[in-house]
Amino acid sequence: MGAAQRSRRWLVPVTAVAVVAGVAALGPVVADASPNLPGISAQDLLAKVQTAKVDGLSGTVTTSLDLGLPAIPGVVGGEDASQFTDLLSGEHTARVAFAGPDKARVSVLDQMAERVLTTDGKTAWIYDSSKREATKIAVPAHTQKPQTTPQNQTYDPQAVAKQFLAAIDPSTKVEVTGTESVGGRDAYKLRLTPKTDKSTVGSVTLAVDSKNWVPLQVTVMPRTGNDPAVQVGFSSVSFAVPSASTFAFTPPSGVKVTEQKVPAAKEPKTLPKKPDATKPAADQPTTVGTAWETVAVLRTGKSGLPSGNQALDQLLKNAPTVQGSWGSGKILTTKMVSALIADDGRVFVGMVTPDALQSAAAKAPR
Structure with missing residues (x-):
């Protein structure tokens, strides 16, 4: 398979930075009446999805999240609590555009404000209209491919689907x-059901x-x-390749612009030593278990999670000790995450x- 083909597989949003994507609700995904399509086996459909x-x-793209987050007593609101809870509940929407592995634009709405994340492969922009601030990031040639962030994946049904297909x-x-x-x-509706309880x-x-053969909704x-x-899922979608101008951005008049530059990747002069598998790096997550029973393990140090987030601090205060x-x-x-x-x-x-x-914690190395 050629590089061009690989670059088109599982077209996911790409940007050079992470940003909290708290957006306002503009309605859930609407599915119409069931169409009459030729029959297809689960094996054939799965193969088509994986090679799309x-x-x-x-x-x-609209998202609806109901993870069953418990009420947080003592937290009355504010930006600190709002950003934390917005990520875990509610209905959100975004306008998206992707073209190739290095061009993406995600525009979200937040109470009549707009947040934009866009990159044309050479320059990336982050814009928040409520703060009247924009960040311009120069992406040097031959740098490592920008990483897809969890916030951006929230608005890409294909990226979300890929995570579950891996299980x-x-x-x-x-x-x-x-x-x-x-x-x-x-x-077609392809259902994956874990057999484990x-x-x-x-x-x-x-x-x-x-x-x-790409996922439209998960x-x-x-x-x-x-x-x-x-x-x-998509409430509307077009598979026409967006024009190059789609990924350009010009900050509105009066917006404060901060410029940053991503350092170019350098080839190491010597090969790094092979890491000891029994002693993972302190800042690198590991996993225990496989497929649907996979548990991520993070090491934050003796001080535990950073404090200062009112909502998170209150959740931990009321959480049971085990x-x-x-x-x-x-x-x-x-009801979904532990x-x-x-x-x-x-x-x-x-x-x-x-x-x-x-049980997974008991199996994890210290």
Whole structure:
């Protein structure tokens, strides 16, 4: 497979920086009546999804998040609490455009304000109209490919789908459950169902475009409950390649502009020593378990999580204390995500049950 083909596979939004994407609700994804499409097996549909390629697309993406975050007593609001809770709940929308591996634009709305993240492969911009601030980032030639951030992936159904497709193994039931219309396009419904009872995921359904074979919508159902925990999808979409001007940005008059430059990647003069697998770097996350039972392990140091976020501090204060062979700490649970903050500075996070999370903690190296 050539480099050009690889660059078009799983077209994901690319930007050089991370930004908190708290956006206002403009309505959920609307699916129309079920279209009449030729039959296809789950194996064939899965193969088409995994090899799908597009040169570009644009459209409007809406997300609906209901992770079951508990109420936070004592937190009355403000920007600190709002940014924290906006990431974990509510309905959000964004206008997106992608072209190749290095051109992307994501425009989100926040209470009549606009936030823009865009890059044309040479220059990246971050703009927040509510703060009247913009950051211009020069991306040098031959630099490493900019990293896709979790905030940007929130608005890319293909990137979200790819994360769940990576969990497919013999512990997953894969089936075609029907058809639907998403964003004005006919789609097949491909459902992934974990067979393990240790996962909090009940099922993941991908609405797959019947012509381009890319996911148009992802719906994640929790193991308990009848409402989606996560739904990300296009309310409108075009697969025409956006023009180059789409990714350009000119800050409005009066906006404060800060310029930054990403250092060019340098070739190491000597090969680095092979890391000791039993002693992961302090700042590098590791994992325990596989597929649907995967738990991420982060090491924050003896001081634990950084303080200062009112909402997070209050959640930890009210979280129950647990202990086991792994040590002791606080555990946070929602209907989808569990997090264990150990007193020794380790943090365990996964879409698994609290018991499964503690079992994973017991297996993790210190």
